[in-house]
Amino acid sequence: MARGSTAAGPADALLDLETRAGPTDHAALRLWLRLLATTNLIERRVRRKLEDQFDTTLPRFDLMAQLHRAPDGLKMGEASRRMMVSGGNVTGIADSLEREGLIRRIADPRDGRASLLRLTDSGRRQFRAMADRHERWIIEIFAELGDREIAELAALLARLKTSARGLDEQEIDR
Amino acid sequence: MARGSTAAGPADALLDLETRAGPTDHAALRLWLRLLATTNLIERRVRRKLEDQFDTTLPRFDLMAQLHRAPDGLKMGEASRRMMVSGGNVTGIADSLEREGLIRRIADPRDGRASLLRLTDSGRRQFRAMADRHERWIIEIFAELGDREIAELAALLARLKTSARGLDEQEIDR
DNA sequence: TCCTAAAGCTTTAAATGTCAAGTAATTGGC
């Protein structure tokens, strides 16, 4: 099976995170556990393939993807916001990519405190190869869904994202 | 924003992981990034609330939830499969819960290699309190979705999960 | 009985992640 040191046999195939919920739980809770389980399942597959086929990791791929979409470079802080991780984390990931010559830190001419991160030519080439493959993995994983279902799922998730974000400001904590 | 040391202002509210995709990317890829971003958003909120209100973590909560649904106890390996994490991980989580008296390791009478994990009375009480609150958080987060939408989303995710699982055996890696 | 293989759990190393503190540069009010 996936990767645990203790492999699950076929009989366990349906016992996963969703088992945290029981039939008496609220529909929203069951849905959340299914969402979590599904996302984790796919994320694991992607991480493993990045590791196996490109000897890299998802956070490294993410940072390269952000830089690929920003040809003029991104400040560390911008990258950190877009990746939704802390600044200290980006420092480490950037260090490792820079060591391998995939990205470069360039002094921001307008702000002496800031660094701009930019893909090197080698990084760009490598990213394109990975992104191609990555897209194919995703298409395969979603293969059983038709265009209609993909559109519906995207729309529902957009609504959910809005619903979840709506609480961010007020923080109703009870 | 959640917790990064560099806070995102309101103007950045829409720049998140989804920005990894561009308009030319395949619909499945865009959907995947939205799925990932939405799940991460919700997961962060839940983690933070567990931390703030109960001084615990999601993996600890998960393990307690699994044990709550298995009154006779679970072997470490079973817990690890259900939580979809590695065995070594469960060892650490179980250690921390055991130190606090929330769970206990019991020698499996049938297999000298195995331990059975079981909630203590204190653990059971504490889990029930957390689970109540947890369910309310989730209901709030999903509040803007109607029953119909929740059912649709659940059905689509079930199809997606099946689609993603389908590849597990064969591992079409190219 | 004995020996090999496998299973269950723990331990360890490397990567990722947060947070807090520290350094350097910029901004804004006076």
Add this chain to the structure above:
DNA sequence: GCCAATTACTTGACATTTAAAGCTTTAGGA
């Protein structure tokens, strides 16, 4: 100009997770 407050990044401490190696126990065959 000057100085305080803010901002950008780095660093270090600590937590979590995986994969792999290690230890103990079980199972099965010679």
